[in-house]
Amino acid sequence: MNEAPSSTPAAPDPRRDTANRLRIAIGAFKRRAQEAAAHGELTNPQLTALSRLDRLGPMTTTGLARREQITPQAMGATVSSLEKLGLVARSADANDARQSILSLTPEGLAAVHSGRNAVSDKVTAILEESFTDAEVEILSVAAPLIERLAELL
Template sequence: MNTSPDPAHDAFAFQLAEDLRTISGRLKRRLREQADPGDFTASQKTVLLRLEKDEPITLSQLARSIGMRSQSLGEIIVALEGAGQVQRAPDPNDGRQTLLSLTETCRHRIQEGRATRQDWLYRQILGSLSGSEQQQLANALTLVRRLVER
């Protein structure tokens, strides 16, 4: 790790940051293209992914965790509930509260979407990169992982 002030090194690191941001955005868009055209809105995806991680959870807890007002979130939940993706159940510890969770249908849909995107990426790697390039990619991912997990 280089900590000395070096304008050339700083410019190089800045360009790397820009390239990585741009490429990761393109990859995200390409993966999104593989999704079912009837996929969810960005807000709905945020809610579903948070529910998948933290369920069961109350509406107010969910709103706080994603930085949204409960009223706005309520509209999203109603739409997802109507689409059979989210379900409500009474909180066994506090009858005044309602807990939100994903339906089995939604869990299955999320898994299928991930599998579709994973398969597309796998085919791209297999069809576009040689064995040594795949190893270079693995090495680069180790470095990217270190950047994100720091």
């Protein structure tokens, strides 16, 4: 009698499990955050571009696009909308006259640092109402790790 070899299930891979849980959780967070965004507020791409300029300093549209792993054309549309709102300004690149350097205007800096955003307000309220101080601290420690993970994808 030939018995089929017993196949034992592979041991769970904690990294794969974490990757799947992060993918699902971040996707759900992103969808719900988009639903909560109020009309007329800055979009996530706009806020991200402003935040990058604040943290990394002046750079080109291409540099911003590389950091966000999107096309320069897509970032150009975002930057154009930020210029129309008076939140970023262009200046000539001293090293390459074909390029321009983007920097935050005082209004752009204020927009980044105001923290006024319907989604941020909602998340802040949820953190205050439904999470312990210890849980908020864990999320605070995890945030830069998730940012680094996003940059490495």
